[in-house]
Amino acid sequence: MNENERGGPSRRALIGWGGAGLALGAAAAGGGVALSDDGPSPAPAGSGGAVEFHGPHQAGIATPVQDRLHFAAFDVKTEDRAEFVQLLKDWTAAARLMTAGKPVGEGAYGGLAEAPPDDTGEALGLSPSRLTLTVGFGPSLFERFGLADRRPAALADLPKFPGDNLDRSRTGGDLCVQACADDPQVAVHAIRNLARVGFGKVAVRWSQLGFGKTSSTTPDAQTPRNLMGFKDGTRNIAGTETARLDKHVWVSASDGDAKSAWMTGGSYLVARRIRMNIETWDRASLQEQEDVFGRDKGEGAPVGKAKEHDAPFLKAMKPDAHVRLAHPDSNGGITILRRGYSFTDGTDGLGRLDAGLFFLAYQRDVREGFIPLQRRLSTHDALNEYIQHVGSAVFAVPPGVRDSHDWWGRALFSKEA
Numbered sequence: 001m002n003e004n005e006r007g008g009p010s011r012r013a014l015i016g017w018g019g020a021g022l023a024l025g026a027a028a029a030g031g032g033v034a035l036s037d038d039g040p041s042p043a044p045a046g047s048g049g050a051v052e053f054h055g056p057h058q059a060g061i062a063t064p065v066q067d068r069l070h071f072a073a074f075d076v077k078t079e080d081r082a083e084f085v086q087l088l089k090d091w092t093a094a095a096r097l098m099t100a101g102k103p104v105g106e107g108a109y110g111g112l113a114e115a116p117p118d119d120t121g122e123a124l125g126l127s128p129s130r131l132t133l134t135v136g137f138g139p140s141l142f143e144r145f146g147l148a149d150r151r152p153a154a155l156a157d158l159p160k161f162p163g164d165n166l167d168r169s170r171t172g173g174d175l176c177v178q179a180c181a182d183d184p185q186v187a188v189h190a191i192r193n194l195a196r197v198g199f200g201k202v203a204v205r206w207s208q209l210g211f212g213k214t215s216s217t218t219p220d221a222q223t224p225r226n227l228m229g230f231k232d233g234t235r236n237i238a239g240t241e242t243a244r245l246d247k248h249v250w251v252s253a254s255d256g257d258a259k260s261a262w263m264t265g266g267s268y269l270v271a272r273r274i275r276m277n278i279e280t281w282d283r284a285s286l287q288e289q290e291d292v293f294g295r296d297k298g299e300g301a302p303v304g305k306a307k308e309h310d311a312p313f314l315k316a317m318k319p320d321a322h323v324r325l326a327h328p329d330s331n332g333g334i335t336i337l338r339r340g341y342s343f344t345d346g347t348d349g350l351g352r353l354d355a356g357l358f359f360l361a362y363q364r365d366v367r368e369g370f371i372p373l374q375r376r377l378s379t380h381d382a383l384n385e386y387i388q389h390v391g392s393a394v395f396a397v398p399p400g401v402r403d404s405h406d407w408w409g410r411a412l413f414s415k416e417a
Contacts, residue, residue, distance in 0.1 A: 048182065050100050050128040055400040056265045057250060059099075060134035061337065061362050062239035064218045066180040069210030069341040070187040071271065071358065072195070073138070073173025073393055074202040081145040085413050087201050091135070091194060092407040098190055101128035120196070122189050129183035133190055135408045136269050136395025141174040150412060152260030154251070154268055154365040155396045161378040163388060170273055170391030173205045178269075178360070180339075184211070206391070208273060210341025210358045217337065223300060223308060227342050227355055228281055228386070230293050231300035234308055237337040248335040248369075249362050251399075262411035265399030267362045270370040273343075273391030276356040281386045292382045294321030320382040331376060336361040336369050356387065366394055 051059045078084055094104050105111075105118025142151035160166075177194055181187040188209075195204050214226045215233030223231040237244045246252070251263045281289070290296055294303055294317035302312030302323065317324040328335050339362070344355040363369030378384065398409055 048127040048129055051130050051132050053096050053099050053401060054403055054406075056402070058132075058134045058266070058397060058400045060132035060178055060180050061249065061267055061339070061397070062217055062237075062245055063132050063180075064130075064221070064239060065213045065216055065339055066130050066132070067182045067211070067213060068180065068184040068187050069358065070179045070184070070191045070207065071176065071210065071360075072179075072191045072207040073176045073205045073271075074195075074198070075205045076141065076144060076174040076202050078201040079144070081413075083201060084145060085409075087198055088409045088413070089407045090197055092401055094193065094197060095133050095408075096404075098123075098193065099128060099131045099133065101126070101131075104193060120189060120192055122192075123186050126183055126186055129181040129186040131179065131181040131186050131190060133194075134178040134180075134269075134397060136176045136178070136397040137409070137412070138173045138175060138393060138395050140172065144174070145413075147412070150259050150262065152256055152263050152396060154256060154260065154263075154367060155394065156366045156371065158270070158366070158371065158392055158394055159375075161374055161389065163378050163384055164392070165388050165390055166392050167390050170206045170208075171393060173393050173395075175202070176269070176271070176393065176395050184209070208343060208358050208391075209345075210343050212342040214340040214342055214357060215338040217339070226340075226357055227276055227278065227344075228289070228293075229297055230289075230295060231308060232340070233338050234300065237335065244335070245337070248364055249337050251364055255364065263396060263398065264411075267337075267364065267397045268366045268369070269395045269397050270359070270361045270363070270366060271391075271393045271395070272359040272361075272389050274357045274359050275354065275388050275390050277386045277388070278353045278355055284386075291318050292322060292386070294318070294323035318382070320380055322377075322381055322383045325377055325381050326373065331373055334369060334373050336363045336373070362397070 051063055053059065076084060097104055103119040103124065108117045108119040108121030108124055111117055139151065139155055139157055142148055177191060179187040179190040181190070191207065195202070213224050215236045216224060217236060217239040223234055226232045237248060249267050251266050251268075253261065253264045256263070286297065294312070295301060299306070300308035301310060302317070303321075304313055304316040312323060312327065314324045314327055314329060324330060339360040341358045341360070342355070343358050344353060346354055348354050361370055398412060401408060
């Protein structure tokens with residue numbers, strides 16, 4: 001079977017990718033999934049199907065949130081611009097296969113016995129599981145490859161917020177890949193293969209596994225709960241709310257100046273590893289827990305209301321209640337799209353759970369989204385007694401891959417784009 005028949009790179013082509021001999025997946029090429037002007041039509045939650053890879057926006061942002069996450073930040077090791085561009089092309093080509101549930105290249109077996117297989121094989125026999133791969137570029141990437149004048153102003157360095165205790169080994173990165181799927185093995189397989197394809201050109205700086213989505217982008221889905229037991233993201237932007245997405249998430253051609261035009265159709269991602277002081281929280285009274293959030297724990301209704309989705313009366317909440325401080329009405333209308341996940345990474349050596357929220361937020365401009373919102377929360381939020389931000393990164397997430405000739409980052413690296 002040749003490359004054109006297969007619909008992806010051949011084994012010989014993959015071996016030519018610096019000898020790595022493999023690849024990975026992204027947001028899928030599911031047959032029969034139609035495109036619209038607003039982006040790819042999502043695979044229904046729980047379907048196990050493929051999410052369309054091509055579209056004006058990358059999948060994994062407004063896509064219905066999957067159950068599992070594997071997020072990885074990478075450092076770039078090559079100084080050769082052409083080599084890095086080729087890596088982006090190679091990643092894109094491999095992603096088309098993986099998100100459609102296909103093995104990379106000639107697969108995990110049956111190839112040359114003297115060479116590593118093209119695919120690592122742990123996802124053989126599994127469905128696409130709605131795998132999406134979302135790529136982003138960190139501020140430090142723009143210090144390389146002559147990109148200094150292409151860095152958008154909206155990709156702002158995050159300031160140090162009160163209470164931050166950031167671990168440098170979990171902070172920053174030249175680029176990132178967010179892999180979301182309903183099967184954890186599918187998500188891990190994707191990141192593993194991406195790292196292998198990039199061997200010698202990029203290296204994993206840090207990564208995070210996540211489970212139990214803490215926000216939903218699907219209007220009729222049950223609102224998920226965080227590890228503190230409270231519903232989170234009641235009024236999160238839904239993937240079907242195109243007007244809110246255009247206003248708060250997608251970068252417009254009218255944003256910024258010529259140097260940021262390549263970001264049209266993209267978004268800006270803030271990733272924060274937020275550790276929860278679980279043991280302290282579990283000893284707090286129910287009344288205190290509800291006061292901290294400004295919602296009841298059972299239904300999720302705002303203070304003084306009966307149902308979760310009832311409009312909150314903010315003044316009925318305590319002044320330092322999380323919902324009151326985070327609500328758009330308290331912040332000049334600031335709205336972000338959240339795709340966070342819970343995490344547990346064993347214990348800290350003192351018998352305490354290393355657990356919390358891996359916060360992921362997409363917005364049209366970091367300076368007008370996360371930064372002013374977090375400034376307010378970090379100084380006044382009652383929740384701060386029970387949490388600590390220990391990891392942080394910000395990325396420019398470019399627009400989607402339009403067709404089989406396009407590739408991640410083409411608008412940034414190609415003058416003709």
